[in-house]
Amino acid sequence: MDVVGRYNVVVTGNEAGPVVLLAHGFGCDQNLWRLIVPQLAERYRVVLFDHVGSGRSDVSAWSAERYSSLDGYADDVLNICRELDLRDVVLVGHSVSAMIAVLAANREPERFAKLVLLTPSPCYVDDGDYRGGFSREDVDELLTALESNYLGWSAVMAPVIMDNPDRPELGAELTNSFCRTDPAIARVLARTTFLSDNRADLAKVTVPTLVVQCARDAIAPREVGQFVHDQVRGSELVTLDAVGHCPQLSAPDETAGAIVAFVSGR
Amino acid sequence: MTCGPGDLPGRGEIGADLPELLEDSVEDLYDNAPCGYLSTLPDGTIVKINATLLRWLGRERDAVVGRMSLPDLLTVGGRIYYETHFAPLLQMQGELGGVALELKTAGGARWPVLLTATVTSDAEGRPRLVRTVVFDARDRRAYEEELLRARDEAERERDRVQRLARTLQQTLLPPVLPDVPGMQVAAYYHPASLDQVGGDFYDLFPLTGDTWGFFLGDVSGKGENAAVVTSLIRYTLRGAAVYDPDPAGVLRHLNTVLYQAFEGTYPRFCTVLYGSIRPDGDGAVMTLAGGGHTPAVVLRADGTASLLHLRGGQLVGALPEARFVVAEVRLAPGDAILLYTDGLTEARTGVDSWYSEEDLRDELSGLAPPTASGVIDAVNRLLVGLGAGVEDDTALLALSVPSRESGRA
Structure with a gap:
């Protein structure tokens, strides 16, 4: 299968503008960008995709081995850039994809013009003096919460959800489909997301970087955003007056504004 | 207000009291x-x-x-x-x-x-x-946790069964085929199920001097009962082959053992091809004895293929005195022979159609010159193509004499 099918790649917006590649985070799929895409699309060529195992990606391309480390996902991002021949890319990574973006940019810095790290955390688990905000037990508790909520996930319904997202008559069954993942895949992704430690990768970033955080975010608290800002040399930090982990939903105008100012500014 | 079940108004009584009952x-x-x-x-x-x-x-x-x-x-x-x-x-x-x-x-x-x-x-x-x-959701969650626990337990159990089946299967097949001087040999085992030990078997082993023995067959049934029979067959054939140079004699010995071992209890029998092969000039001569098994495919250097029917050979272990048919085949440089089980030739290709021995023969003709590994690869591709149509296990064993151009292996 080609990259467009494998990652459900969607290209939209101003063809003449710079390329802005949006990488969604843990939990849902590219639909999470939908409130800011219109604003970005006026100026930029916007490229959206689903990580393998999420949304409408090709689930058969998923393997526990490849996707038990963020490197597998970073590989995919570079793969998309190569196959679509994207150059001078502005890579925007939300949540776990912020670290995926860091890994991809460190591997092929010449490919990327700028990085935007949206509510990033290089390490969710506390370690010595470092406060990620969570303990190993908390992560186990999350896995339990995932398990409880996927009892309703039905293997029988999955093909319907994957194949017919545009058929409104299936609306009732399709509710929640943006954040629906095969439980086995969700479990591995949760572990990969919350147990990875990419603190050492931050200092290796050479691409101009913007860190965007929310004033109140239970997943990526402000001291973690500050840590990322301190570690990435020359980075800018913007703190949005927003609550939660998904400012592209809770404060779309401010989020799009911060991205535009960074991409088009200077 | 509070009221016990006894105080509830009957169906006909709701009326004047209703406003009072409503919250x-x-x-x-x-x-x-x-x-x-x-x-x-x-x-x-x-x-x-x-x-x-x-x-x-x-x-x-x-x-x-x-x-x-x-x-x-x-x-x-x-x-x-x-x-x-x-x-x-x-x-x-x-x-x-x-x-x-x-x-x-x-x-x-x-x-x-x-x-x-x-x-x-x-x-x-x-x-x-x-x-x-x-x-x-306290009660519900307790129940769901039970379900999750039961599912995890079932998954663990399934893994264990598959591991056991795989291990058992490995003890019934040679881990690697030995090198036979002057020949190329290749084999493949395609399990239809991960949960069960299959009933197909093969082996290849040295006899006296430059002669080698080999066999391939299929036991009735599958699972652990078939594994017991397969194990018995394998060691009986290898034992009998050492002292009886006549392939039909080896099968008669196996027939006696199987018939006696399972007489009266639960009849167990098999179909099998047993043969010996020895160098002959620039080629090899093979003596093949058949007991009710599907015909081997003989592939010639020029790309022609034919079925080697051993008509009249009977099932092994079903009758006290069984009849076996023997044929002799000479393999010239560039020739090959394929032994296989009926998982392949009984694969479903449609609602009422099955893959036949003739289909297989036609599929393999044109491989020029055929080599043992080339033949196995070709059949493997065929199995992949048949997909879910292959409902039974399939064992394959191929032997070939290298062509003059490629020299002797």
């Missing part, structure tokens, strides 16, 4: 509903909460309203789930139902609940408040 206080209906109610601002801050939920949480209204947010009431793991799944979905859909999370009570206990939420908007469509209903 006239909306406040009371809200506060003491059999579920928790919660209203939050879009940022999660709790602005209204009912008495039922406060009771479950063990908290005072003043300590909650305006001071805590919905995620504050959850376990840490639940909070992550809330921020990464619940909140974004609610923002995108405007409503969300049946999310299983755990409340953390003031005393530190966990209280499993199901949350259902809707967003109310102002005149301009901006989200104003989120209304959330909280259902007590």
Whole structure:
């Protein structure tokens, strides 16, 4: 299968503008960008995709081995850039994809013009003096919460959800489909997301970087955003007056504004 | 008001008393509903909460309203789930139902609940408040945990069975085929099921001097009973081959052993091809004895293929005195022979059609010159193409004499 099918790649917006590649985070799929895409699309060529195992990606391309480390996902991002021949890319990574973006940019810095790290955390688990905000037990508790909520996930319904997202008559069954993942895949992704430690990768970033955080975010608290800002040399930090982990939903105008100012500014 | 079952009015009596029975206080209906109610601002801050939920949480209204947010009431793991799944979905859909999370009570206990939420908007469509209903799910969660435990247990058990079947299968097949001077040999085993030991078998081993023995066959049935028979067959054939140079004699010996071993209990028999092969000039001569088995395919250097029928050969182990038919085949340089089991030739190709021996012969003709590994690769591709049509195990064993050009292996 080609990259467009494998990652459900969607290209939209101003063809003449710079390329802005949006990488969604843990939990849902590219639909999470939908409130800011219109604003970005006026100026930029916007490229959206689903990580393998999420949304409408090709689930058969998923393997526990490849996707038990963020490197597998970073590989995919570079793969998309190569196959679509994207150059001078502005890579925007939300949540776990912020670290995926860091890994991809460190591997092929010449490919990327700028990085935007949206509510990033290089390490969710506390370690010595470092406060990620969570303990190993908390992560186990999350896995339990995932398990409880996927009892309703039905293997029988999955093909319907994957194949017919545009058929409104299936609306009732399709509710929640943006954040629906095969439980086995969700479990591995949760572990990969919350147990990875990419603190050492931050200092290796050479691409101009913007860190965007929310004033109140239970997943990526402000001291973690500050840590990322301190570690990435020359980075800018913007703190949005927003609550939660998904400012592209809770404060779309401010989020799009911060991205535009960074991409088009200077 | 309180009333026991005995005080409930009968069907015909509702009428004049109805206004009195109806709950006239909306406040009371809200506060003491059999579920928790919660209203939050879009940022999660709790602005209204009912008495039922406060009771479950063990908290005072003043300590909650305006001071805590919905995620504050959850376990840490639940909070992550809330921020990464619940909140974004609610923002995108405007409503969300049946999310299983755990409340953390003031005393530190966990209280499993199901949350259902809707967003109310102002005149301009901006989200104003989120209304959330909280259902007590303690019993349900206990039951679900039982189900999850049972499922995990079943998955572990299945892994164990598959591992056992795989290990057992390996003891019934040679781990690697030996090198036969002047020949090329290749084999393949295609299990139809990961859970069961198959009933197909093959082997290749040195006899006296430059002669080699080999066999391939299929036991009736599968699973652990078939494994017992396969094991017996393998060691009997290898034992008999050492002292009886006549392939038909080796099969007669096997027939006696099988017939006696399972007589009267549970009849077990097999179909088998047993042969010996020795160098002959620039080629090899093979003597092949058949007991009711599908015909081998002889492939010539020029690409022609034919079926080697051993008609009249009977099942091994079914009758006290069985008849076996012997044929002699000379393999010239570039020739090959393929032995296979009927998993391949009984594969389903349609509702009423099966892959036949003739289909196989035609498929393999044109391989010029055929080599043992080339033949196995070709059949392998065929098996992949037949996919789910292959309902039985399939064993393959191929022997070839290298062509003059490629020299002797």
